[in-house]
Amino acid sequence: MASGVPQGIERLYEVGKVLGTGAFSTVREGKDRRTGQLVALKIISASKLTASPRVEQTIRNEISIMRMVSQMEHNCLVKMYDLYEDETKIVLVLEHLAGGELFDRIVERGHYTESDASQLTAKLMGALKNCHEQGILHRDMKPENCIYDSRTDDANIKITDFGLALVDDNSSFSNRLRQRLVGTPGYVAPEVLDRFEYTPGCDVWGIGVILYILLVGYPPFWAETQEALFAVIKRGQYEFHADAWDEISDEAKDLVSKMLTVDTTQRITSQGVLEHPWIVREQSHAPLAATQQRMRRFNARRKFRAAVMACFWGARMGLRKKLDDSLGERGFTPQELGALKECFNEADADGSGTVNHDQFTTIMVDLGFGDLPLDRMYAVMDKDDSNTIDYREFLCGLSVLRVGGEDAMRFCFDLYDADKSGFISREELSRVLFTVVHEEASEFDKASKLAEVFDRLDTNNDNKISFDEFKAGVDIEPALYEVFLSPMREPVARAAKSPRTED
The missing domain is CATH 1.10.510.10 (Transferase(Phosphotransferase) domain 1)
Known part of the structure; x- marks a missing residue:
């Protein structure tokens, strides 16, 4: 039986992978054993209900409203098909939405x-x-x-x-x-x-x-x-x-x-x-081609900031699902490779086959990845310390982040490890993440939350994070890893010039 699922539910539904998690619930994929219909099972622990009267009222309010919404039978409103409750769990059986945002x-x-x-x-x-x-x-x-x-x-x-x-x-x-x-x-x-x-x-x-x-x-x-x-x-x-x-x-x-x-x-x-x-x-x-291009950049930026803030506030925000879903689409398409090559060649004005720091920054901004910590990415991609990046290094670095896995984990670790000591210090963690968050939290709140994140990862309390601690910590703070991978999963194309500068 899937962990945390009432036994009665498994008689009616095959309980599958986790689709997302929230403050009070976990959402799993379900399949009706009789009809084969896919559903989303929103599972709320009874301990959440008893945590405080306010929390219970909030959850009961959502259930009541979902009943009302479902009775409307409007094609553009998510439906709740059923509700199950026992002494340990409440389960909302919801419409399965698999089409994307x-x-x-x-x-x-x-x-x-x-x-x-x-x-x-x-x-x-x-x-x-x-x-x-x-x-x-x-x-x-x-x-x-x-x-x-x-x-x-x-x-x-x-x-x-x-x-x-x-x-x-x-x-x-x-x-x-x-x-x-x-x-x-x-x-x-x-x-x-x-x-x-x-x-x-x-x-x-x-x-x-x-x-x-x-x-x-x-x-x-x-x-x-x-x-x-x-x-x-x-x-x-x-x-x-x-x-x-x-x-x-x-x-x-x-x-x-x-x-x-x-x-x-x-x-x-x-x-x-x-x-x-x-x-x-x-x-x-x-x-509206220009609108699509601007939206592509805005969408990548929105998701990137959401991933960073998931790290700060400890929310999973479905990042594990997004990682699992993306692994079926490895590497870049021929069209995307064409866009990458075009941008690289334009930046490489002298035809040397390499780009410097400023040219690399231009490429990444043009591709819509301007919110990533480009200084650190450039340093990590420059494998031979030549102070230039050739196309192979460039493509290899981006492909690692697109595909994920152990190599991507090491790449992300190296992005934080600026002094190449093999460990991440508090300062290094802060320096990378602070560069990508502006309005969502005060400086005090950001510093406080980053301190909490660091302490959770530093399991042996030696005031530094090893690669093994980082790997283990990704299960606790998936955004530390996902924050770099999410933008790379957006379709790669030339970004339109924004009518205003937001940075």
Whole structure:
């Protein structure tokens, strides 16, 4: 029997691999023994329920909302098929979504248009409108919670993760939920930041942010610190940059403007979105190639930062699943090799067959990998200490990270081990990870969390991390390894020049 699974469940489902883990649960793949249908089994330990009344209320609230959502039978809302509970576990039997995240699928497309963006927006807003009519507020609309149900071309988009949702029924529990700040920084509505005001409008705002990214491939709000980001959001300070937005229709800009209106009394409603001309009328089928390229870079950056923050906050965030899933696609495709070779040759202006540090940095930025610790990568790839990298060294280094395994583990260890001592010091760990995190935490919080991470890895308490400790520690802190591998699994292509500089 799979560890931590009630016996009754195994009579009904074959319990498979772990799909992800969260603060209160583990999600495993399941297969209905009678029908063969794949499901997702969200397993919550009873010990979590008894940890505190607040935790139990939160879990019971999610279960109650999932029942309501499933009864709607909307094609774009994740379904809960069943619920099992015994003295040790609660198991939610959920729809199995294997099609990938919204932005991942868009960057994989050969052809992406305003028409596609319009249809996606209509589907997401239609699903939310159904929720709002039942008094359900999602409160965490972001691309990670928009998942396709399969890998087929006609796959349906689904809104998932109602863990932060509430029922707007004016109950004492609902009112307590309103007193907490929830959501994701770049997508949270200004009234939530300003006065904890949760209404259907906060979901409309979240979809508005997603729509902005769908159209041009980068987010409307950004800043160097979280405090500054929140200030920008509360002011509703964003722009339609000409070099990105000139190819986007005026109707699309109008809808974005109406969704990202700070004044909640003037913000468009979910019904208003569905009746907007840009949604109702047929939109352009002209390819938005530049948007896809910018989105590819933004998506890689988003995942990279998520991996780093998983390390800081101790969350697994499904990184092990992503690693397992990726191993079936080893190496680079011929098209990707072409992009790598093209970038290398352009940087190698004198035809010497090698590139220096500055040229290497140009290549990596052009490929969309500018957020990686490039100084350390250059040093590790320069195997012969010639202060140059030839194409073989370049391709070998990137391929190691793409494929994973023992060689990738050693490569990642060497990225931290700057002095080549064979050990990672506290300073070396901090130096690499601090370079890739800006707004998500204060300097104090980052230092504190890194100290905790280091202490967990340093099992013999000698104030340094050996390679064996690093390998063992990856099971505890998978992001220490995954943070370098995740960007390499994004499809390699020339990155579009962003209409603004975020670094």
